[in-house]
Amino acid sequence: MNVLGRDRASASPSIPIAKPFLDTAEADAAHKAVLSGWLSQGQQVAAFEREFAALTGAGYACAVSNCTTALHLALLAAGVGRGDEVVTPSHSFIATANSIRYCGARPVFVDIDPATYNLDPKCVAEACNERTKAILVVHQMGMPCDLVPLLAVANHYHIPLIEDAACAIGSEIKIDGEWELVGRPRGSTACFSFHPRKVITTGEGGMVTTSDPEIDRKLRLWRQHGMNVPDTVRHSAPTVIFEDYVSVGFNYRLTDIQAAIGRKQLERLPAIIGRRRAIAHRYGELLAGLEGLTLPFEPEWARSNWQSYCVRLPDRLDQRTVMQNLLDQGIATRRGIMCSHREAPYRGDEQRHSLRQSELAQDHSILLPIYAQMTEDDQARVAGALMAELR
Ligand SMILES: *Cc1c(COP(=O)(O)O)cnc(C)c1O
Numbered sequence: 001m002n003v004l005g006r007d008r009a010s011a012s013p014s015i016p017i018a019k020p021f022l023d024t025a026e027a028d029a030a031h032k033a034v035l036s037g038w039l040s041q042g043q044q045v046a047a048f049e050r051e052f053a054a055l056t057g058a059g060y061a062c063a064v065s066n067c068t069t070a071l072h073l074a075l076l077a078a079g080v081g082r083g084d085e086v087v088t089p090s091h092s093f094i095a096t097a098n099s100i101r102y103c104g105a106r107p108v109f110v111d112i113d114p115a116t117y118n119l120d121p122k123c124v125a126e127a128c129n130e131r132t133k134a135i136l137v138v139h140q141m142g143m144p145c146d147l148v149p150l151l152a153v154a155n156h157y158h159i160p161l162i163e164d165a166a167c168a169i170g171s172e173i174k175i176d177g178e179w180e181l182v183g184r185p186r187g188s189t190a191c192f193s194f195h196p197r198k199v200i201t202t203g204e205g206g207m208v209t210t211s212d213p214e215i216d217r218k219l220r221l222w223r224q225h226g227m228n229v230p231d232t233v234r235h236s237a238p239t240v241i242f243e244d245y246v247s248v249g250f251n252y253r254l255t256d257i258q259a260a261i262g263r264k265q266l267e268r269l270p271a272i273i274g275r276r277r278a279i280a281h282r283y284g285e286l287l288a289g290l291e292g293l294t295l296p297f298e299p300e301w302a303r304s305n306w307q308s309y310c311v312r313l314p315d316r317l318d319q320r321t322v323m324q325n326l327l328d329q330g331i332a333t334r335r336g337i338m339c340s341h342r343e344a345p346y347r348g349d350e351q352r353h354s355l356r357q358s359e360l361a362q363d364h365s366i367l368l369p370i371y372a373q374m375t376e377d378d379q380a381r382v383a384g385a386l387m388a389e390l391r
Pocket residue numbers: 066067068069092093095096138140164166167192193194195205206
């Protein structure tokens with residue numbers, strides 16, 4: 001018995017919900033960055049950006065301190081300001097909605113398609129009007145959202161579409177018969193996270209991709225205090241340069257230590273995603289045909305990176321009880337993706353649109369452990385424990 005009085009399965013080591021995949025390659029890269037004497041945004045950040053742009057096929061990639069700051073700058077670059085409305089899902093990590101608030105704007109929450117946990121394009125079309133300044137879509141849990149009809153809505157209203165791709169590095173979407181990585185981007189910008197819960201990590205970190213040089217220029221200005229000359233340029237200049245501060249910017253810089261780690265993580269990305277896809281496939285086999293359990297749905301035009309593996313429990317089961325029973329066996333799970341409209345900052349807002357599917361998804365889904373190092377035995381334990389709950 002542990003201090004909580006619960007009988008933990010002492011024989012089996014515990015299975016976490018997620019585990020970052022880093023090794024001595026990342027540690028050595030950080031070590032070198034430290035000894036280089038240049039610690040904040042410098043050559044490592046520039047190289048990380050070039051490699052990220054090459055990977056995603058984006059024209060430009062701008063590194064920032066995390067995905068929340070990435071979203072903030074992306075919305076500002078889209079012209080979102082005080083009193084504007086931005087259509088977005090409630091069913092997302094709260095940073096999605098908060099980034100809209102940072103601009104003084106209001107998130108207009110719309111519902112999801114319960115099959116994919118992603119925005120329902122029909123609901124988005126219904127929610128847009130003259131006051132809508134932008135659409136902020138999410139590739140939830142790494143599953144690409146239905147970009148083609150969503151872009152059609154944005155084009156109809158002549159407004160920018162921003163992709164919250166926090167979880168979606170390496171995810172693929174088929175557009176006009178061709179597969180491409182999320183982040184090219186198809187909207188005006190796409191924002192990525194390198195938090196340890198995502199598929200690759202720099203501890204904290206973010207990236208914004210765009211094909212618009214003017215947006216990229218703004219992002220670069222705003223991420224370092226609105227200063228018109230980067231440190232790297234001033235430092236290496238043979239002549240004295242006086243910088244100007246042309247607007248109220250932010251300090252949203254990534255460090256060279258983080259970027260050096262990120263470059264090594266990018267090299268590992270294909271292997272990490274290969275493992276995650278194999279694990280997701282095996283979950284599909286192990287859990288197939290269980291009465292009342294709904295497995296994730298991958299549309300034929302989408303290939304997830306499986307940042308999370310989400311299953312919907314039958315209504316007769318209590319989510320918290322199932323999660324506790326698994327935890328008692330050393331298996332960590334998480335409940336379905338949160339709904340921002342249920343949290344204090346948004347609870348008082350008028351909700352114009354039904355969010356029923358979002359609430360049901362939060363209350364009846366659980367996320368199962370998934371990480372590159374997960375063994376077949378780990379997975380069999382998770383599947384076995386879940387099956388026992390369903391009997
Ligand atoms: C994790 C996450 C974020 C925030 O990313 P940070 O890098 O932690 O700021 C934003 N949106 C979604 C959908 C996320 O999952």
